[in-house]
Amino acid sequence: MAIDVAEMNRRLLTLAESPRARFWRVEFDALSVPESVFRTVWELETEVNNGGFHQYLFNSSGKFARFALGALRAVGASQTAGILELAISVIGTDVQWSNDAARQERLVALPVEAVEELNDLDHAFFGYPDNLTALLYNYVCAHRAQFGVSGEF
Numbered sequence: 001m002a003i004d005v006a007e008m009n010r011r012l013l014t015l016a017e018s019p020r021a022r023f024w025r026v027e028f029d030a031l032s033v034p035e036s037v038f039r040t041v042w043e044l045e046t047e048v049n050n051g052g053f054h055q056y057l058f059n060s061s062g063k064f065a066r067f068a069l070g071a072l073r074a075v076g077a078s079q080t081a082g083i084l085e086l087a088i089s090v091i092g093t094d095v096q097w098s099n100d101a102a103r104q105e106r107l108v109a110l111p112v113e114a115v116e117e118l119n120d121l122d123h124a125f126f127g128y129p130d131n132l133t134a135l136l137y138n139y140v141c142a143h144r145a146q147f148g149v150s151g152e153f
Contacts (some may be wrong), residue, residue, distance in 0.1 A: 008137040015153040034143035040071040052122040079129035
């Protein structure tokens with residue numbers, strides 16, 4: 001039985017908020033690769049939709065921006081990965097990604113033109129060139145065991 005995107009999103013939200021899910025309870029390095037892919041794509045989409053790439057890169061989730069490139073490609077979202085890659089290049093590839101203070105300092109010091117470029121990339125992201133919901137849902141289905149999901153997800 002095929003399910004629609006709204007149902008996929010509902011199921012993904014249930015997974016993300018499940019008390020059994022490890023995404024938010026353990027250190028990132030303790031997650032399995034599928035769990036870290038899910039968490040990274042989930043945070044990216046949530047943060048960008050809430051406050052754009054500037055917010056995503058500024059908040060603690062920004063430390064995983066480089067990992068998110070591979071995570072997006074792992075789920076099949078290559079166009080979205082390209083947008084993220086451009087956002088990363090706006091602030092500079094030489095940023096100390098794991099250092100929140102250094103990354104935040106760089107973002108605060110961005111010239112107006114760079115902020116405008118990030119805003120343009122926000123709009124490109126909002127166009128959803130890849131169906132992140134369907135791609136992430138299919139990724140979870142393909143890695144059910146790592147998520148503790150059995151039967152029909």
